[in-house]
Amino acid sequence: MALFSSSTAILLSSHALGQVAGSSETLDTLTVEAARQSAVGPDRTIVADSTATGSKTDTPLLDLSAAVSVITEPEMRKRSVQNLQEILAYTSSVSVDEYGSDDRYDFYRIRGFSQTSLGTYRDGLSVRTANFTSSRVEPYGLQRVEVLKGSTSTLFGLNSPGGIVNTITKRPQEQKFGEVYTTLGDGHTETGTDFGGPIDANREWTYRITTKWQDGDNGVDHARDDRFYFAPALTWRPSDATSLTLLAGYNKRKGNTSRSIPYGSGIDPETFLGEPDFDKMDTIERNIGYQFEHNFGNGLTFRQNTRYTNLDLLYETVYPGAADPSEERTAFAVHGERNLFTIDNQLQYDTQVAGVGSRTLAGFDYFNDDVNERQFNGTAAGIDIYDPNYCGRACVSLDSGSTWSQKQIARGFYLQEELTFADRWILTLGGRYDDVYTGADAYSANDYAFTKRAGLTYRVRNDLSVYANYSESFQPPTSRTLIEGSPEPQEGTQYEVGMKYRPENTDAMFTLALFDLTQTNVTTNVDTNLYRQTGEVNVRGIELESKIAISDRFNLIASYSYWDSEITKDGLTGNEGNRPGLVPKHLASLWADYTIPGDASRGDLTLGLGTRFVSSSYVDDANTGKTGSHTLVDALINYRINQNLELSLNATNLFxxxxxxxxxxxxxxAFYGDSRAVRTTLRYLW
Structure with missing residues (x-):
């Protein structure tokens, strides 16, 4: 949950009392003011100053009555992340990669609750998953990732109680910059460029171009991780009061489906038991949108963020039903198309009333999500798992297919008030009303909810704050035809207390949080294509996180999380008192890197090492079996050849x-975790 840097602008005062040589003249005092970094980045180090995710306002992290962790671009680059799961791997109270070799989506869990379907946002706007038709985030297109933990519906609408992940797209900058790089590894070739700067002398127009091409195989046979990403951005800033940023993106991916082997078979976990010619998770995602802001003066600001997404999916898979080669395998295919439009309007008013600071935020957001899929079921010839021979598409038989479509329209009205007393007490109150329509071929439903939030922060000192909050979540069920009975919206509540410490004159942040989350009407998979709302799940826990950037030489990231989770009510499947499936009890991680400065004969050398621990978890809510705990090690070697050229070597799961x-x-x-990956990157910067 921790984050970045503290609050307000940092003042660096240099009182130059020296004298001019040969004179008794005293120099004037010089005061230098360093502006606080943007709430969306880019960031200079692994530690950030503020966030716009925690309250939808530009707020110092110390002032928030919520836990927010920020992963900056410098951190992502050091670890050479390849997907969203790797980005989040060193964040407190976030578990990732729980389905291992299933690489179809970005799977992650926050504070014990799965957030894969609804939790991912791009620039504050939802990029939710609808049935099968969804894509994955491209890390090279991001300048920051923020994790807001806990129930968030008062600001973001439909969500699980665990939290959200808000990814921030790279934006144009006012100074000229650029890079080009190439990455090579076993079965992996990647190259990309990112450049931009001002178009005119007055810097009224700025631009940025980010693009990447990749030919990869995830390190195993018959797998693909091919990508092409292109994202142009343009900012128009006619005055200090007005800005408009256009963001577009084209994200083409050729991937593979879930890969597994029969549990207990003893065969090599990299054995592929599908059909290489009938194994696809291919998506083409097109985005266009803008971010507009205008300051009317006298404390009144209007913001409007919007995006339209068109997504095409081709999904084909074959998987074995048994180890017996005489038994047919199962074949399945989906051809999907999705159109998603979302917009968020915000009106913010800052003022002082009788010495009390007031920040009022009123907003209205809307999304319209239309998904159409053609689904095919079938069979394929059996396979000998100990000596697999593939038969190609000719042995795959599919039915004529059926349609699945769903339209979801949501409108949300929210109001938030932040009151600051005596420059130390900050009271945050929020409420939101949601109206959601969900319609498909076989049903339609309307769901409504009013969610609330209350938080209090106390600035003990300029560098230390404590806080408490209460918040709620609201999540209407999707795919209602697959849920037994008459499904109701899932509702969540959270109680949280915490502390944040941002030592003065040190680029570091330390955070501690204790939380108690409960969700009702929880939906659980109890059979193939059958779900039940099992009742109630509670997760209590503690999380600690620190991020330290000491000079330009040493960086340290450490986190620990403890989740005490329980199915507290379950009148259908008899799992009351059990621990929910896939929820570990302990998570811990540590990353450190140190730079040995160069001299006239050599450049800077950076060495980095990280370790991640995940304790065991049950495979299902019935607690019929457990997976073992695991500890993984990652490593970095970076050599700065000269001011503009660097060579780096990154390894994940080093051993x-x-x-x-x-x-x-x-x-x-059985699904196995990702195997070792070693990649070398040559980067030229200007």
């Missing part, structure tokens, strides 16, 4: 730790 991350109880399929 090739082999572990099972998930076992599907219905198909007896």
């Amino acid at each position: 090739g730790r082999e572990y099972i991350s998930y076992v599907n109880d219905f198909s007896n399929a």
